[in-house]
Amino acid sequence: MLSVYTFVFSVVFKARWGGGTGTNSEFALILFAGLIVFNLFAECFTRAPNLILSNVNFVKKVVFPLEILPWAVLGTAVFHAAVSVAVWLAAYCLLYGTPHVTVLCLPLVLFPLCLLAVGCAWILSSLGVYLRDVSQIVGVLNTVLMFVSAVFYPLSALPEPYRKLLLLNPLIPAIEQARNVLFWGVSPDWGLLGVQYALATGIAWLGFAWFQKTRKGFADVL
Secondary structure, X not given: OHHHHHHHHHHHOOOOOOXXXXXXXXXXXXXXXXXXXXXXXXXXXXXXHHOOHHHHHHHHOXXXXXXXXXXXXXXXXXXXXXXXXXXXXXXXXHHHOOOOHHHHHHHHHHHHHHHHHHHHHHHHHHHHHHOOOHHHHHHHHHHHHHHHOOOOOOHHHOOHHHHHHHOOOOHHHHHHHHHHHHHHOOOOOHHHHHHHHHHHHHHHHHHHHHHHHHHHHHXXXX
């Protein structure tokens, strides 16, 4: 898929990232960095609506802390992301040499996204029990998110009004900051990162509160 995306956007549509050399290999690495971040969130986002539905025995037959299921999905997503980062680093070393030291900041950049993913997973897994069509809606939303999260293009390529609107998408700061620390060697924007941590913590808390409030009716509905 990375090869397909690189061909379509860098060869067919002639997309380029400003400040770089404009080569296809550069485009592929920058695109790959964005996809790693997006897929980390998307894996939790798309699996969440069916989390409780696919583990009915945990609801009805055993005493099980259902709230840890989103963390299990996140663990899988983080493992996949770690493998992808290892592949990314290998490709960067092969093409450009030693990676920037700012790569070490990547966990700090991704942690608020993990909190956001878990918070959304708590909400969606609960809704999926009561509204079975949520998974269909989430599938469509996931595709929309991919194209409005600046995965395939730089945020700077958008006109100012659209840029301000898309910045409401919490995935964009995470993707932009991940690219900065991985490819461009730019340290994270600590102020923006603080806002991301505060927002992600708030959403995670609300998601957990919602899950705990609604879980009492799971056994009756299932």
